[in-house]
Amino acid sequence: METRELTCICCPLGCSLTATMEADGQIAVTGNTCPRGAEYARTEWLDPRRVVTSTVVVTGQSSEEEAMVSVKTKEAIPKDKMIDCIRQLAGVSLKAPVRIGDVVVTNVAGTGVDVIATKDIG
Numbered sequence: 001m002e003t004r005e006l007t008c009i010c011c012p013l014g015c016s017l018t019a020t021m022e023a024d025g026q027i028a029v030t031g032n033t034c035p036r037g038a039e040y041a042r043t044e045w046l047d048p049r050r051v052v053t054s055t056v057v058v059t060g061q062s063s064e065e066e067a068m069v070s071v072k073t074k075e076a077i078p079k080d081k082m083i084d085c086i087r088q089l090a091g092v093s094l095k096a097p098v099r100i101g102d103v104v105v106t107n108v109a110g111t112g113v114d115v116i117a118t119k120d121i122g
Contacts, residue, residue, distance in 0.1 A: 001020060001021060001022065001023065002020070002021045003018060003019065003020045003021075004018075004019045004020075004041075004045065005017070005018055006018075006019060006040075006041055006044055008032060008036070008037040008040050008041070009040065010034075010036040010037060010040050011034075011036070013033060015031050015032050015033055015037050016031050017029055017030070017031040017032055017037055017038075017040075017041045018030045018031050019041040019042070019044075019045055021045070027041065027042045027045055027046070029041040029042065047078065048078070048079040049076035049077060049078055049079060050076055050077065050079050050082060051072055051073050051075070051076050051077075052072065052073045052077060052082055052085045052086065052115075053070065053071070053072045053073075053118075054070075054071055054072075054086060054089050055068040055069060055070055055071065056068065056069055056071055056089055056092045056093065056094060056104060057092070057093045057094070058093075058094045058095070058096050058098055058121045058122065059093060059094070059095055059096065060095040060096040060122065067096070067121050067122070069094065069098050069104075069117050069118075069119050069121045070117070070118045070119045071089065071104050071115050071116060071117055071118060072115065072116065072118055073085065073108065073111075073113050073114070073115055073116075074113055074114045074115070074116050075113050076113075077108070077109070077111040077113050078111065081109045081110075081111050084108075084109035084110075085108045085109045085111070085115070088105060088108055088109055089104075089105065089108075089115065092104060092105060094117075094121075096121055096122030097120070097121065097122040098117050098119075098120065098121040098122065099117065099120050100116075100117055100118060100119060100120055101116055101117065102116060102117045103115070103116055104116060104117055
């Protein structure tokens, strides 16, 4: 039997969770004040995922200066793909105008998840 202590990040309460892998492979969770905390602990144990936020360069502004646009993965990606995602974004440059929700990268790092713009530029 293995036990892990976690802090839930689903809401501002930040519940202190204790997750225990039972002999039958089930994960028992205590300390959560809502069902989301239990689900978070199970996911964090079996398949940790994160939403990645970053910025990419935007060219073609009327001022002819480079600008940056904030971007994020449309949904959480496997935690072990975060570095690959950031590396892929480092080589991206967009031409203005950029609109909120525009797809910046499709299937980032082979995750099946798109990266989208979170701000209008130009």
